[in-house]
Amino acid sequence: MTYQNILLEITDEILYITINREHKLNALNKATLAELAEAISIAADNNEVRGVLITGAGERAFVAGADISEFSNYNIAEGEELARVGQNSVFDAIENCPKPVIAAINGFALGGGLELAMACHLRIASENAKLGLPEVSLGLIPGYGGTQRLTQLVGKGKAIEIITTAEMITASEAEKIGLVNYVVPQSELIAKAEEILNKIKLRAPLAIASAIKAVNASLLPDVDGFDTEIKEFGKCFGTLDFKEGTTAFLEKRKPVFFGK
Template sequence: MAYENITFNTSGNITTITINRPSKLNALNKATINELHDAFKKADEDATTKVIILTGSGEKAFVAGADISEFADFSVAQGGKLAAEGQAKLFDFVAHLSTPVLAAINGFALGGGLELAMAAHIRIASDNAKMGLPEVSLGVIPGYGGTQRLPQLVGKGRAFEMIMTAGMIDANQALQYGLVNHVTTLEELLPLAENLASKILKNSPVAIEAAITAVNAGFEDGENGYEAEITQFGKCFGTADFQEGTQAFLQKRKANFPGK
């Protein structure tokens, strides 16, 4: 698939996906969502990719929201379909990806942009970042998982305040809320993302995939997170990574995980 709205680069087991619509502040439209789905799928299926970094082009925005012009005249049925298809194709898809996804939030992350960042497994932000879910100011609510993931990350009361006021918070407030893990300068944002990725790369990709499955299970209706943890823990014992990791520990050497 030829990309018009994103860039895709793999180097040293890290794939960087950059949303590249600077004239639209990297707003999400249907074409961009389709391209992102394809890029994440491609990276996840690539055995050489162990970590995915997601960011936006330029210095102003990660993703400044959805492209409102695409759905301003939608009917009830079309609106529901828009949310369902978007969640399945991109937001839930990213959240359940077996490869860890790190969102490097540069500038505005609003509406669908913040929802996309929240779908990632780890979030870091530049000190000029602004985050919010302004949908109620348009007469609608977040439709790409925002009403669910934001309370999980910051708590119910803070989520209600952010959603109901349609306001933005800055990077330091997001750090205080637990919405992001780290805040740094814009210049150091990608180096920090790469540094975190390098730490992840030292560990078993099979165990990391199992951890993603177990953690996600604790936030899903009908799933028992503890049971999922037990299952995934047990499965690890049958992997080559477990054999390598334990033998390396006992032999006091650095593990060289085969990823199997």
């Protein structure tokens, strides 16, 4: 695929995905979502990728929402299909990616932009970031998992307040309620995300994937998360990384993992 709306780069086992529509405040349109779906598929399948960093071009916006002009005339069926395709191909794919995905939130993360950040496993925000789900101002509700993931992250009461008032919150408020993991100066945003990914890269890749799967299972109503954990724990014993990790521990040296 030739990318028109995102930039991709793999450096030191990190896949950098930059939403590159700065003139539109990096708003998500259909083409951008299709490119993101492809990029996440690459991340999941490429053994050279150990982590993913998603950010927006420029300092004004991570993603300032969806491209409203594309769906302003949709009917009920078209609206439902829009949400279903986006959730399945992009947002759920990010959440279930076996590689850790970090959102580096620079500036506005609104609507679909905040939903994109919430689908990531970790969120780092710059001090100037503003976050919100303003969909009810358009006669809509969040359609890319926003009602579900926001509730999981901040609790029911705060989620309903944020969604129904449609007001933006600051980065510091987002950190206080658990919506983001860290708030840093704009100049340190990417470095902080890299710092975390570089720590994760020292650990066993297959174990990381199993941990993500088990944690995600805790939120699925039709799945026994404890059973998932037991099975993923057992699978780890069949990996070379387990042998390397335990041998290195007993030999009092640092392990070298290969994801096998």
